[in-house]
Amino acid sequence: MWRDALLIAAKDLRIEFRSKVTLNLILPFAFVVLIIFAFALDTSPGTLQKVAPGLFWLAVLFSSIFSVDRAVAIETDDNAGDGLLVYGVDPGGIFLGKVVSVFVQLFLLEIFLLLGVVILYGPKIGGWLLMLASAFFATIGLCAAGVTYSQLASGSRAKQTLLPLLLVPVVSPVLLAATKAWQDAFAVTSSLGDPWLRLLIVFAVVYLALGAIFYSSILEG
Amino acid sequence: MLSGNFPILTGLDFEAGPGEVVLVKGRNGAGKTSFLRAVAGLLRITRGSASVLGVDLVANPADIRHRVGLLGHESFLYEDLTARENVDFILKATRSDMSKAGSSLSSVGLTGRLTDLRVSKMSAGQRKKVALAALLAREPELWLLDEPYAALDSWTREFLDSALNSRVAVGATVILVSHEAHHGSLVPTRVVEIGGGKVINDVSGSDLYQVGPQVTAQKRSGHVA
Structure with missing residues (x-):
C-alpha cells in the first residue's frame, strides 16, 4: 500500500508541478479570501490581529476544496481511475497518495499565506511549535476528509456543488480547532498540550483510517 | 450485472x-x-x-x-504527463519490467521528441499508441x-x-x-x-x-x- 501511495503522490505532484494550478490559481484565490474577508469585518489592526487565525484557516479550507477536487479529477479525466484499478494499484494506496500530494500542496500554500497574514495583519506569534503542529494535523485532517468526500462526490453530475456541501460541515471541527489552536499559539503561554491540538490529531487519525478502509468501496461504488 | x-x-x-x-x-x-x-x-x-x-x-x-490488459475507448492516460512518463508510471504501477518502456514506445512509432511530448498535445491516434505501448510492455x-x-x-x-x-x-x-x-x-x-x-x-x-x-x-x- 505504501509503495502505491508514494507512486500516486509522486505522479500527482508531477502533474501539479506541470499544470501549476495551485501556484497560479489556488494561491491567488486564498490571498483574495484573506483580504476580502478582512475588509468585510473591520480594517482596524486590533480586530485583524484577533481574527487573523480564523481568516487564515477559512482561506485554507476554501483552497482545500479546490485542491482535493482537482486531485480526484486527475483520475476522472480519460477514466484514468479505472486504469489504476486495472493496474492493480491498492485503493488504500491511491487514497494515501492523494492525501500526501494534496498535503504537500496545501502546506506550501499555508507557508505563503502565513507570510501574508504576518505582513497584512501583523500578529505576534508566541508558540511556533503549537502553530506548526496544529497546522500539520489540521492539514492532514482537511486532506483526508477532503479526498474521501471528493471521491464520493465525483460520481455526481453536480460534483462541484455537492463537494462543498458535503465537506464544509464535516471539516468544521478542523476549522474551529485550528483557529482556536492558532489563537492559543499567538498567546505566549501556549503549549503542545493544547486541547484543540488533541482534537486536530484525533480528527486526522480518524479520517486517515476511515479513508484508507472505505476508499476502495467508494472508488468502486 | x-x-x-x-x-x-x-x-x-x-x-x-x-x-x-x-x-x-x-x-x-x-x-x-x-x-x-x-x-x-x-x-x-x-x-x-x-x-x-x-x-x-x-x-x-x-x-x-x-x-489483464484493457484497451478501451479511454486510454487511461494522464494529459499532463509525457508519453514516456505515462508508460513508466503504468509499468511501475503494474510492477512490470521498466526496461521495456523505450523499446515498446519505439515499436509503435513513438520515438525522439514524441516520447517527451505531453499527452494533452497528442492526437487521438498517438494517444492510443501510448496506451498500446504500455500494454505491449506489460505483456498481459x-x-x-x-x-x-x-x-x-x-x-x-x-x-x-x-x-x-x-x-x-x-x-x-x-x-x-x-x-x-x-x-x-x-x-x-x-x-x-x-x-x-x-x-x-x-x-x-x-x-x-x-x-x-x-x-x-x-x-x-x-x-x-
Missing part, C-alpha cells in the same frame, strides 16, 4: 481458452463494452458465476485486474481490446495485429470488440455475437472461414458478422 438499477448481460454464457482470438460483435448498446469491463474485474457481477484465468470474478474481481495474459483499430493508421494496425499474433502464439488470449470490417493479419478463431445481454451466435472452427481478405464468420443457419 447492473448498470445503475438496470440489469445488463443477463444471460451471457461464454468461455474462451488460451491462444484464442475471440471477436465480439453486436449492435450499439448490446453490452460488448460492459462484457469486457466485467471480464477485467471492473464491473461487479451480481448473479451467476464467472472465472477468469482461474480467479473467481464474483468473489475477487480485484485479483484479476493486474493480469488476457487482452481485452475495445475498438482497438479506431484512430490508428494502417501501419500501426498491422503492427498491432502482428504483436497480438506473437502473444497468441505463446498462449495469450485476445478478446476483441470491433465494428470494423477487418483486413489485417489477426485472424479470429471465433466470432461471438452479443444481443439483448445474451450470446446469440458463437461461431468457430469449421463454421468460421475467410472470404477474400476480410474475415467473415458465417454459420450455416445464418450470417452473423
Whole structure:
C-alpha cells in the first residue's frame, strides 16, 4: 500500500508541478479570501490581529476544496481511475497518495499565506511549535476528509456543488480547532498540550483510517 | 450485472481458452463494452458465476485486474504527463519490467521528441499508441481490446495485429470488440455475437472461414458478422 501511495503522490505532484494550478490559481484565490474577508469585518489592526487565525484557516479550507477536487479529477479525466484499478494499484494506496500530494500542496500554500497574514495583519506569534503542529494535523485532517468526500462526490453530475456541501460541515471541527489552536499559539503561554491540538490529531487519525478502509468501496461504488 | 438499477448481460454464457482470438460483435448498446469491463474485474457481477484465468470474478474481481490488459475507448492516460512518463508510471504501477518502456514506445512509432511530448498535445491516434505501448510492455495474459483499430493508421494496425499474433502464439488470449470490417493479419478463431445481454451466435472452427481478405464468420443457419 505504501509503495502505491508514494507512486500516486509522486505522479500527482508531477502533474501539479506541470499544470501549476495551485501556484497560479489556488494561491491567488486564498490571498483574495484573506483580504476580502478582512475588509468585510473591520480594517482596524486590533480586530485583524484577533481574527487573523480564523481568516487564515477559512482561506485554507476554501483552497482545500479546490485542491482535493482537482486531485480526484486527475483520475476522472480519460477514466484514468479505472486504469489504476486495472493496474492493480491498492485503493488504500491511491487514497494515501492523494492525501500526501494534496498535503504537500496545501502546506506550501499555508507557508505563503502565513507570510501574508504576518505582513497584512501583523500578529505576534508566541508558540511556533503549537502553530506548526496544529497546522500539520489540521492539514492532514482537511486532506483526508477532503479526498474521501471528493471521491464520493465525483460520481455526481453536480460534483462541484455537492463537494462543498458535503465537506464544509464535516471539516468544521478542523476549522474551529485550528483557529482556536492558532489563537492559543499567538498567546505566549501556549503549549503542545493544547486541547484543540488533541482534537486536530484525533480528527486526522480518524479520517486517515476511515479513508484508507472505505476508499476502495467508494472508488468502486 | 447492473448498470445503475438496470440489469445488463443477463444471460451471457461464454468461455474462451488460451491462444484464442475471440471477436465480439453486436449492435450499439448490446453490452460488448460492459462484457469486457466485467471480464477485467471492473464491473461487479451480481448473479451467476464467472472465472477468469482461474480467479473467481464474483468473489475477487480485484485479483484479476493486474493480469489483464484493457484497451478501451479511454486510454487511461494522464494529459499532463509525457508519453514516456505515462508508460513508466503504468509499468511501475503494474510492477512490470521498466526496461521495456523505450523499446515498446519505439515499436509503435513513438520515438525522439514524441516520447517527451505531453499527452494533452497528442492526437487521438498517438494517444492510443501510448496506451498500446504500455500494454505491449506489460505483456498481459488476457487482452481485452475495445475498438482497438479506431484512430490508428494502417501501419500501426498491422503492427498491432502482428504483436497480438506473437502473444497468441505463446498462449495469450485476445478478446476483441470491433465494428470494423477487418483486413489485417489477426485472424479470429471465433466470432461471438452479443444481443439483448445474451450470446446469440458463437461461431468457430469449421463454421468460421475467410472470404477474400476480410474475415467473415458465417454459420450455416445464418450470417452473423
